[in-house]
Amino acid sequence: MSATRLQTAPDMSGQVRFDSDGARLSVQGRLTIDSFEHLDRDVIAQQASRAEVVDIAQLSHMDTAGAWFLLDLAGRTSAGAASVITGASDAQTLLIEAVRTNLPPKAAGAKPAVRLVDHFETLGRRVALAGSHALEMLSFLGQVIAAMARVIRHPRALRLTSVVHHCQQVGLQAVPIVALMAFLIGVVLAFQGSAQLRQFGAEVFVVDLIAISILRELGILLTAIIVAGRSGSAFTAAIGSMKMREEIDAMRTLGLDPVAILVVPRVLALVLMLPALGLIANVSGLFGGALMSWIELDVSPAVFQARLVSNTDVWHFNVGMIKAPVFALIIGIIGCYQGMKVGGDAESLGRQTSASVVMAIFMVIVADALFSIFFAIVGV
Amino acid sequence: MPSDPNIDPIIRVRGLVTRFGTTVVHDGLDLDVKRGEIIGVVGGSGTGKSVLLRSIVGLLKPAEGQIEVFGQNVRDTDADDYRALRRRWGVMFQDGALFSSLSVRQNVEAPMREQLDLDDDLRALLAGIKVRMVGLPNKAQDNYPSELSGGMRKRAGFARAIALDPEIVFLDEPTAGLDPIGAAAFDTLIKQLQLSLGLTVFLVTHDLDSLHAICDRIAVLADKKVLAVGTMQEMLALDHPWVHEYFHGPRARAATPVAKPKETE
Structure with a gap:
């Protein structure tokens, strides 16, 4: 037999070998999924197209991938059917048959190309989806408010333990980070403010700068951002994993209202705690500012205090405090809503948690901008 | 095809001791699994069937004892050997343990992608064959695990376990939670693939029907050891209270093939 050796894979004992003598393509060795790393399938396929018989009597080992390849080769022969495979053992026949019945269905043509119109369609769908999400969230807000109203009418329905627990989680445990953050902001404001104001000899106005920016905007805004990252994400993750484990469904079947049990205590705790955290941030920020003014500008604490009291309207503080519960509501609602969407x-779960934080921070800033406009119109 | 008993066992467990804290799960457990057989491992809840499975595949470190698979010590291998060893077995966990961020096809492709250097089309094609071999519809390939029913997830997990045509498959309760028709179909599937791929199957199960239908031998775990190993007939004849209760209880009677006429109780 004058066989032309076609393909020899690198030396591994028992590697597969294809020999062709025109009408007969014989396969020897081990034909497994590893073989395809080395085989040049096109060359063998070409050889198969000239063959009439695929002889595998010498094939020592074959797996599913090997069986598929043999069927592929058989399909390329002149007869073009699995019957050209000869010399298979019983087990090999079984495997080839099993693979043959599970071959992929003939492809229904390539996927149509993406056209410009499709992009518009995607955009349209996204907009519609965003709209429906906004509506859903509004309805969720309504549910939470209704549940809170029920709690006001029946105070005993309030899960007090749960509220206290969440107050500790979102309030007490956030005190160190919030205080430190506000202190540093106060320091930075004093430092940067003094550098600019010194040019005009107006160093003492640094007190007004610090007081107004911290009390009115930064104290509460930055606190809200930290709380959104800290507690908003925790709400989403906690409620989301309950949703995943069907706990929420279990509650519903037991006649318990997940909104009243899970959402109301969280939102309530946040509404109670965010103003308190904002207050701490204000005090801590003013303290940082005063300290830096003293070191950098020789504005003594007594002068700082006097100027603070005489020149800063109490409404600056009030404006900040009015915003706090609204920010808390935004963070709480978004955090819980995203948890329910898991x-x-x-x-x-991961996607919704990250969406919850991004959305909460964004909405807090939007609300802050709206408040600014509102207070400018009202004139405080 | 039960093989020659003289042949070396493909899995060999000797003197296995497993402890969690002060709880002893296995105490001097011995077990041999022969090449090409389907061995069913049964035992009450908490007797450490899944723990045994996890120990054999090297996920748990036994306190004492030897575990050899293909004649190689599972725990005492370097990273490369262990990698080569893993390549020769597939594991299906109870709920499929599919990667939730990947579609079914990508799940089946994952071991191929990890172990081999194949071009994308070929890998997708081979994965597609495996998906259909385990009886999933073709369109399920692009579904994500969360979109599948429990039974389909198990099938997909099985497809991933046999992605590389391993020599041994470990199945952890493959038929639990399936309806009787689905469970029977799964049994048939295991048997069929065992015949065509020449698999050795290590089957942890409570399903008496599976034990009757496909297992060549049954190993009973009790009293922290393998209490007995043998065929179904031998198990039925065994005189041990738990084993007797297990194989002769009210549910067992229902599963026994109606070879003999129904006895009046």
Whole structure:
């Protein structure tokens, strides 16, 4: 037999070998999924197209991938059917048959190319989806408010333990980070403010700068941002994993209202605690500012205090405090809503948690901008 | 095809001791699994069936004892050997343990992607064959695990376990939670693939029907050891209270093939 050796893979004992003598393509050795790393399938396929019989009597080992390849070769022969494979053992026949019945269905043509119109369609769908999400969130807000109203009418329905627990989680445990953050902001403001104001000899106005910016805007805004990152995400993750483990459904079947049990205590705790955290941030920020003014500008604490009391309207403080519960509501509602939206898989938990933080921070800033306009119109 | 008993066992466990804190799960457990057989591992809840499975595949470190698979010590191998060893077995966990961020096809492709250097089309094609071999519809390939029913997830987990045509598959309660028709179909599937791929199957199960239908031998875990190993007939004849209760209880009677006429109780 004058066989032309076609393909020899690198030396591994028992590697597969294809020999062709025109009408007969014989396969020897081990034909497994590893073989395809080395085989030049096109060359063998070409050889197969000239063959009439694929002889595998010498094939010592074959796996599913090997069986598929043999079927592929058989399909390329002149007869073009699995019957050209000869010399298979019983087990090999079984495997080839099993693979043959599970071959992929003939492809229904390539996927149509993405056109410009499709992009518009995607955009449209996204907008519609965003709209429906906004509506859903509004309805969720309504549910929470209704549940809170029920609690006001029946105070005994309030889960007090749960509220206290969440107050500790979102309030007490956030005190160190919030205080430190505000202190540093106060320091930075004093430092930067003094550098600019010194040019005009107006160093003493640094007190007004610090007081107004911290009391009115920064104290509460930055606190809200930290709380959104800290507690908003925790709400989403906690409620989301309960949703994943069907705990929420279990509650519903037991006649318990998940909104009243899970959402109301969280939102309530946040509404109570965010003003308190804002207050701490204000005090800590002013303290940092005063300290830096003293070191950098020789504005003594007594002068700082006097100027603070005489020149800063109490409404600056009030404006900040009025915003706090609204920010808390935004963070709480978004955090819990996103938790309720978690689906069955771990991936969606991560997605919703990150969406919750981004959205909460964004909405807090939007609300802050609206407040600014509102207070400017009202004139405080 | 039960093989020659003289042949070396493919899995060999000797003197296995497993402890969690002060709880002893296995105390001097011995077990041999022969090449090409389907061995069913049964035992009450908490007797450490899944723990045994996890120990054999090297996920748990036993306190004492030897575990050899293909004649190699599972715990005492370097990273490369262990990698080569893993390549030769597949594991299906109870709920499929599919990667939730990947579609079914990508799940089946994952071991191929990790172990081999194949071009994308070929890998997708081979994964597609495996998905259909385990009886999933073709369109399920692009579904994500969260979109599948429990039974389909198990099938997909099985497809991933056999992605590389391993020599041994470990199945942890493959038929638990399936309806009787689905469970029977899964049994048939295991048997069929065992015949065509020449698999050795290590089956942890409570399903008496599976034990009757496909297992060549049954190993009973009790009293922290393998209490007995043998065929179904031998198990039925065994005189041990738990084993007797297990194989002769009211549910067992229902599963026994109606070879003999129904006895009046």
